[in-house]
Amino acid sequence: MSFEAKNGSAADRLTTAGIDVGSSAVKVAVLRSANESGTEVLALRGDRIRRRDLTRVIDETYSVALDEAGARSDDVAYVASTGEGELVSFRTGHFYGMTTHARGATFLEPEARAVLDVGALHARAMRIDERSKVLSYRMTSQCASGSGQFLENISRYLGVALEEVGELSREARRPETVSSICAVLAETDVINMVSRGISTPDILKGIHQSMAGRYIKLLRAVGCDGVVLLTGGLAADSGLAQAMREKVQEDELAMEIRTHGSSVFAGALGAALWGAFRHRVLERRASTSRTTGDTEQMEALGS
Amino acid sequence: MPDVAPSQKEQSMLLQKEMISGHYDALARAKDEGKKVVYTFVPGNLTELMRSFDILPNLPEINALQSGMRKLSGGYISEAEKHGHSEDVCTYVKCDIGMLKKGNIGPTGVKLPEPDLLLLSYTGCFTFMKWFELLRQEYDCPVAMLHIPYQGDGKVHDHYRGYVIEQLETEVIPKLEAVTGRAFDQDRLRASLALSAAAEDDLVYVLESARHRPSPIDAYFGGVYYIGPIFSAFRGTEEGAAYYRALRREIDQRVAAGQGPVTPEGELETERFRLVIEGPPNWTSFREFWKMFYDEGAVVVASTYTKVGGLYDRGFRHDPDNPLATLADYCMGCYTNLSLPARVDLVEQYVRDYAADGFLINSVKSCNSFSVGQLLMLRQLEDRTGLPGGFIESDLVDPRYFSAANIKNRIESYLQMIEQKRTAGPAA
Amino acid sequence: MKPELEKLVTRARTLFDDLDLEAVRSWKNAMPDRKAIGHLPVWAPRELIWAAGMLPVSVLGGGDRLEIIRGDAYFQSYICHFPRSTVELALSGRLDALDGMLFPSICDVIRNLSGMWQMLFPDLYVRYLDLPQNFDLEVGGRFWRHELEALMRDLEALAGRPISEDDLRLSIAAFAANRHAVHRLYQARSREPWLFPADEMYIVLRAGCVLPPDEHTELVERYLELAPGEAERQRQDRSRIVVAGMFCEQPPLGLLLTLERAGCFIVDDDLFLALRWPEIEVEITDPPLDGLIEAFLRQGALSASVYQPDGKRGAWLVESVERNHAEGVIFCAPSFCDPALLEQPMLVAALDESSVPHTQFKYSEDTGQFAAIREQAGTFADSIRLWGEA
Amino acid sequence: MDVCVGIDLGSTTTKAVILDSSQREIGRGITNSRSNYEVASSIAREQAFVQARFNLTHQALSEDSRLADLEERFLPVLERNFRIQHYLEQLQRLEAALLQAAVAPRHRDQRRNIEPVLETILAAMAGRAPALFGALAVRKSEFFRDLAAADYMQLAEEAADPKGVTFDTLSSLFDQAILPVENTGGSKALEALIDSALDTTLVALATRLSNDIELLRRAVETARAVRIDEVASVGTGYGRQRLPFPKEQIRSEILCHGLGAHTMFPDTRTVLDIGGQDTKAIQVDERGIVTSFQMNDRCAAGCGRYLGYIADEMNLGVHELGPLAQQSTFHVKINSTCTVFAGAELRERLSLGQRREDILAGLHRAIILRAMSLLARSGGISSEFTFTGGVARNPAAVDALQHLVNDNYGEQEINISPESIFTGALGAALFAHRTAREAA
Numbered sequence A: 001m002s003f004e005a006k007n008g009s010a011a012d013r014l015t016t017a018g019i020d021v022g023s024s025a026v027k028v029a030v031l032r033s034a035n036e037s038g039t040e041v042l043a044l045r046g047d048r049i050r051r052r053d054l055t056r057v058i059d060e061t062y063s064v065a066l067d068e069a070g071a072r073s074d075d076v077a078y079v080a081s082t083g084e085g086e087l088v089s090f091r092t093g094h095f096y097g098m099t100t101h102a103r104g105a106t107f108l109e110p111e112a113r114a115v116l117d118v119g120a121l122h123a124r125a126m127r128i129d130e131r132s133k134v135l136s137y138r139m140t141s142q143c144a145s146g147s148g149q150f151l152e153n154i155s156r157y158l159g160v161a162l163e164e165v166g167e168l169s170r171e172a173r174r175p176e177t178v179s180s181i182c183a184v185l186a187e188t189d190v191i192n193m194v195s196r197g198i199s200t201p202d203i204l205k206g207i208h209q210s211m212a213g214r215y216i217k218l219l220r221a222v223g224c225d226g227v228v229l230l231t232g233g234l235a236a237d238s239g240l241a242q243a244m245r246e247k248v249q250e251d252e253l254a255m256e257i258r259t260h261g262s263s264v265f266a267g268a269l270g271a272a273l274w275g276a277f278r279h280r281v282l283e284r285r286a287s288t289s290r291t292t293g294d295t296e297q298m299e300a301l302g303s
Numbered sequence B: 001m002p003d004v005a006p007s008q009k010e011q012s013m014l015l016q017k018e019m020i021s022g023h024y025d026a027l028a029r030a031k032d033e034g035k036k037v038v039y040t041f042v043p044g045n046l047t048e049l050m051r052s053f054d055i056l057p058n059l060p061e062i063n064a065l066q067s068g069m070r071k072l073s074g075g076y077i078s079e080a081e082k083h084g085h086s087e088d089v090c091t092y093v094k095c096d097i098g099m100l101k102k103g104n105i106g107p108t109g110v111k112l113p114e115p116d117l118l119l120l121s122y123t124g125c126f127t128f129m130k131w132f133e134l135l136r137q138e139y140d141c142p143v144a145m146l147h148i149p150y151q152g153d154g155k156v157h158d159h160y161r162g163y164v165i166e167q168l169e170t171e172v173i174p175k176l177e178a179v180t181g182r183a184f185d186q187d188r189l190r191a192s193l194a195l196s197a198a199a200e201d202d203l204v205y206v207l208e209s210a211r212h213r214p215s216p217i218d219a220y221f222g223g224v225y226y227i228g229p230i231f232s233a234f235r236g237t238e239e240g241a242a243y244y245r246a247l248r249r250e251i252d253q254r255v256a257a258g259q260g261p262v263t264p265e266g267e268l269e270t271e272r273f274r275l276v277i278e279g280p281p282n283w284t285s286f287r288e289f290w291k292m293f294y295d296e297g298a299v300v301v302a303s304t305y306t307k308v309g310g311l312y313d314r315g316f317r318h319d320p321d322n323p324l325a326t327l328a329d330y331c332m333g334c335y336t337n338l339s340l341p342a343r344v345d346l347v348e349q350y351v352r353d354y355a356a357d358g359f360l361i362n363s364v365k366s367c368n369s370f371s372v373g374q375l376l377m378l379r380q381l382e383d384r385t386g387l388p389g390g391f392i393e394s395d396l397v398d399p400r401y402f403s404a405a406n407i408k409n410r411i412e413s414y415l416q417m418i419e420q421k422r423t424a425g426p427a428a
Numbered sequence C: 001m002k003p004e005l006e007k008l009v010t011r012a013r014t015l016f017d018d019l020d021l022e023a024v025r026s027w028k029n030a031m032p033d034r035k036a037i038g039h040l041p042v043w044a045p046r047e048l049i050w051a052a053g054m055l056p057v058s059v060l061g062g063g064d065r066l067e068i069i070r071g072d073a074y075f076q077s078y079i080c081h082f083p084r085s086t087v088e089l090a091l092s093g094r095l096d097a098l099d100g101m102l103f104p105s106i107c108d109v110i111r112n113l114s115g116m117w118q119m120l121f122p123d124l125y126v127r128y129l130d131l132p133q134n135f136d137l138e139v140g141g142r143f144w145r146h147e148l149e150a151l152m153r154d155l156e157a158l159a160g161r162p163i164s165e166d167d168l169r170l171s172i173a174a175f176a177a178n179r180h181a182v183h184r185l186y187q188a189r190s191r192e193p194w195l196f197p198a199d200e201m202y203i204v205l206r207a208g209c210v211l212p213p214d215e216h217t218e219l220v221e222r223y224l225e226l227a228p229g230e231a232e233r234q235r236q237d238r239s240r241i242v243v244a245g246m247f248c249e250q251p252p253l254g255l256l257l258t259l260e261r262a263g264c265f266i267v268d269d270d271l272f273l274a275l276r277w278p279e280i281e282v283e284i285t286d287p288p289l290d291g292l293i294e295a296f297l298r299q300g301a302l303s304a305s306v307y308q309p310d311g312k313r314g315a316w317l318v319e320s321v322e323r324n325h326a327e328g329v330i331f332c333a334p335s336f337c338d339p340a341l342l343e344q345p346m347l348v349a350a351l352d353e354s355s356v357p358h359t360q361f362k363y364s365e366d367t368g369q370f371a372a373i374r375e376q377a378g379t380f381a382d383s384i385r386l387w388g389e390a
Numbered sequence D: 001m002d003v004c005v006g007i008d009l010g011s012t013t014t015k016a017v018i019l020d021s022s023q024r025e026i027g028r029g030i031t032n033s034r035s036n037y038e039v040a041s042s043i044a045r046e047q048a049f050v051q052a053r054f055n056l057t058h059q060a061l062s063e064d065s066r067l068a069d070l071e072e073r074f075l076p077v078l079e080r081n082f083r084i085q086h087y088l089e090q091l092q093r094l095e096a097a098l099l100q101a102a103v104a105p106r107h108r109d110q111r112r113n114i115e116p117v118l119e120t121i122l123a124a125m126a127g128r129a130p131a132l133f134g135a136l137a138v139r140k141s142e143f144f145r146d147l148a149a150a151d152y153m154q155l156a157e158e159a160a161d162p163k164g165v166t167f168d169t170l171s172s173l174f175d176q177a178i179l180p181v182e183n184t185g186g187s188k189a190l191e192a193l194i195d196s197a198l199d200t201t202l203v204a205l206a207t208r209l210s211n212d213i214e215l216l217r218r219a220v221e222t223a224r225a226v227r228i229d230e231v232a233s234v235g236t237g238y239g240r241q242r243l244p245f246p247k248e249q250i251r252s253e254i255l256c257h258g259l260g261a262h263t264m265f266p267d268t269r270t271v272l273d274i275g276g277q278d279t280k281a282i283q284v285d286e287r288g289i290v291t292s293f294q295m296n297d298r299c300a301a302g303c304g305r306y307l308g309y310i311a312d313e314m315n316l317g318v319h320e321l322g323p324l325a326q327q328s329t330f331h332v333k334i335n336s337t338c339t340v341f342a343g344a345e346l347r348e349r350l351s352l353g354q355r356r357e358d359i360l361a362g363l364h365r366a367i368i369l370r371a372m373s374l375l376a377r378s379g380g381i382s383s384e385f386t387f388t389g390g391v392a393r394n395p396a397a398v399d400a401l402q403h404l405v406n407d408n409y410g411e412q413e414i415n416i417s418p419e420s421i422f423t424g425a426l427g428a429a430l431f432a433h434r435t436a437r438e439a440a
Ligand SMILES: Nc1ncnc2c1ncn2[C@@H]1O[C@H](COP(=O)(O)OP(=O)(O)O)[C@@H](O)[C@H]1O
Pocket: A021, A022, A023, A024, A025, A026, A083, A118, A119, A120, A121, A122, A147, A148, A149, A151, A152, A162, A163, A165, A166, A231, A232, A233, A234, A236, A237, A238
């Protein structure tokens, strides 16, 4: 990604950044958007938090992303946070997670009419329209069963790296059903399986099936059909996607599960995109008349 | 349990099976034959009254529990949740609505007819009210509402009875008349009530046979079969009365032969524990659940669940001489319409009457009517009887809430505890 | 905040934080032989209690300020939070100021709780109050009259004095005035919601649970005058929403705040039905009890705990949306609350038919983490605002 | 000699207790191996037998008046040497496992850089070993995993390079490598280690003990030659369904905890056990017979794993949590009910500037609050009240419990034994003893 002029005409070449602060990872997207000619992704960067100081991780990840984008922080017209973005002290505004994931999803996969975002602690299914509007949603809360953290625990327990989970799962021959997907108690289940000599792929696949069942249920609950884009950290898990596709086929549902190489960054991308949108709206307003309502709107939507 | 039982047993089982499938067939034919179909609930059902109008009752709760036993409920429940029903609420409702959304195919595989009327005789639970409000929206049909006052202070007051009778006269009967186009026939009702009373006598006889040692019946897992006909469409019918006569004869034979109860794996050889159980069973894993008991030689000698559709062993019988008043009393006397202190009294009485070694509560997630207060019941009963109480949790028809390992662990621990107490002899 | 309003809000806040019912105690201590009767949600004939010279106290749980130790022991995890904190309050002696407790029939939880109360507090006056579900003036009316008369006799015995017709008339009038004031507040908020922050209005109304009716009426009226005087309460661009489902277990204040912070204005809700229901005026009749009986049978704002002969709940909600120019509805019900959750699908159907946007989530009175709720409410508010016109 | 063995297969740890024929405890072992019940039991059992050997040795030495004064100088050194060697041996296995993990394809680019980093880290760890087991050393944990992780992570953070071998890579390698290390055992390896530790110790002490050294060696060897016959064993615990035992040798953990607590504190009437994944409230009568119980086992919130999780989050050993929480001065109310969310809440609160010790105190209180409910549900608290399970080792949990018990049930002493994590295993061993007696 190379760019010639750093400061093009500010009005139509806009650099914006989205920072998605999750509970396990920070993701940053830096974009350059031109009014007419579309949007260019300058940098995507993510870092696991891994028990480190969060503000430090945010700062570092952001600056690495800016480096990669070849931008300075002054060049960024709008820094949009999402997720637990309150911690981004230098943000311009904040957008809610579902709003950004929906936007990021339509950017990555224009045909997507539903999004399933699975992160470290939560899962949420959204039905969206082509303008990224969230039409309905369901989310898990209060219980981390079946979440990314759960999978992480399991994989740690099985001694496989997260990155390997997907591939292993797809090698399974006789997946073993798991009964509990409590992020903590499932360990015991897995112990049982290990001690019964069940292979790692079969265990992982069983877990993926159980998760897939849960997620498909969430998706069905929001009444989605058509193309579903997986976003969030678990979108990188090809085993989960596979299990979901199988479930879709088995239940003969009118869904098509897709992932995208940058799915993990959907929230950050969406935030950066909304940032650009807001920046233009606000500039337009600033150049016409200013009313209290407008700043308030900025406030209400933003922080 | 058709695969196991000796011949006598098989007879009443077969009879019951026939009756039930016959009823579903009749329901399926109802529209063609010009019969009216009324949906109603088990607790506080007015079967004799409906039968006196030649109405066929359909009971959504029974359909739901059947779906649970046939492992269909999970799918139905998700279907309902997909339509916006909360995860938190009673799974009978969701199972029913899910079944409806999936084509309303009944337990025997035949399609159920739409209701001509919803008879909301709502005894012992508020969910019933919402359930039929929901069904009304689905079917857009009339509802007859019968409000049964709760025995808040453990009593049935005269003005409660009067209120129920007035509602029968001004709300229920007129709506039944309107739906069927017939006039209310008090004599038919009386005749039917007399048949009820006879069946009730026999049922009580069967339930009380558990006082024998060994008990010839399991009054919970077996009990749910025994109450089937009288709690559903057959109270006040010739068929129903005949079934209970036959059942009574069978039990007499078991007693005479000194036999224990029949389980899905044959007759129980040794009775090691006698238990009283409070709370409904789990239907999705009914067999597995039962097995956890009979494998350890535990027999249930009395249960409260078998009183939800009528509490007969405390003396109440349908009375042909006071047709409306007796219906009112019946409704108000169903188990879940009793106040909590009265429920504690009843269980305590069972523990004593049936010489039980302990009591166990199966608390189901679905049912606030049953479940709220059960932990206090447990405490009170332990204090009053000095016997160990057990507590397990499951659900009626939601397979997600049956954790076999957990329940087994608890039951085993509980039974070992009774055993340990017994072998150690009386306290030093 | 101007000092006068500040003083008023502080008072309301103190009453709200007062889990030990100090206010009730001091009311009782002000005169010899005064008694107070508690009642659970949603609604109770407060008029009768007041007419007997006793203070009706609405017990609305312990909120998020109470640590539950013994309360949990009696309830399985799948039962709503409300009875736990209520039992905790009682077992820890915080409800000792109450000389009796009424349990109106609104759900199986409260119904069975009445039996638990009988066993846990055998010396207390405990009554389950079966509200009629038959609204025929003759049939339901007769039953209701029996129940209310029996209640009156009990109350007279407790108070140690008869309830005269005049007592009753005065009491009915006092509560009618209170309902009127509460109504005006709701209307004012619906017009200019930015003047009445949700958490502030909540505590002002909630004071009515422990104050004598006249005092509360005065408080509400005063608040109505003072709140608009705050200069920084400016109109803001937020979505106007109706909240439904909070009629029994109360949401934590943080939840109401979260809804507003996420970009919503609450313009109608079903909190405090005890203070607003029956919405239909109670007429002062002769004898006065007739008016009370009839008002209930012709109730106005309905709660999920009452049977709906003709399925009007949905229509009522749509009407509230229209009347208050709301842009959407948030169903915000307590977890495991059967009445609220069972009727949600019916309400949703009515809203869908009228194309009213809606969303839903659950809470419990001790919910402490609002991140997920903020997310959902925020997304909902965003979607109304960003795409509402389209 | 004849012994009875009780094994408590917990959800997080497996414990073994050995009783001699007069019901005296002569050995105990504990492991956090969780790969496989069979392996876990045999590791715990093996440890218990090693300890029994040490005990027998101790006995032999103290019985011989000529050796009595040597014992004090000799045995602790022997034990220390044994531990160091055991640790070093585990480190070697860890290194092998790490290097093997580094072979994975995803490390292809970095592999050549990773190996030297790992070697440096492990060399440093080995260097620290003697200090770790020094005479006065306070160790974070009895488990190799915890001890090794603390050093490893610290060294890894120093060695990591965001542009080269990242901390992320290093820590995930550890996660992978630690499992095979803690999940092997159950061979005769430990016995062999005793031999070599014995040699080392004797050599080291040879000059100082020159006269008695043969005497000593003979006494030790006699003690080691004693035949230990396991005549009965009983298993219990979370994993008992899958215990490598026949059904008649399995007892409910409730009963075992009741009996174990009764044996430790004979006047016990109420027992609270907080283990890794479940909490139990048990009432027992004067004979140690369970009369009522309640347990919480659906959700890991509020159990020991919860604390384990939090400790992981904070990069601390579970041992350190309690003392830290005890320094709290401010009352924080923790809202999350879920273990995993509590971890998130912790991070959130830390980042909002709340003090670690205050948050920790809030978390401890949250756990104890849940336990209080369970106790209330099982019938309240009657004197004497005994607190067992791994969490009873945590002083902040004990404080919180004491406080809430006093508030709700009046002033009451709480029985706590530092060994209470073995309560279940002890109960099981007692049941085994009964079985043996009945059979005889
Ligand atoms: N390659 C992968 N395979 C499987 N899971 C992964 C992979 N990469 C990340 N994850 C999971 O994604 C989760 C993080 O997702 P993310 O959406 O970033 O969560 P959050 O925003 O809550 O931090 C982690 O818990 C991890 O388990």
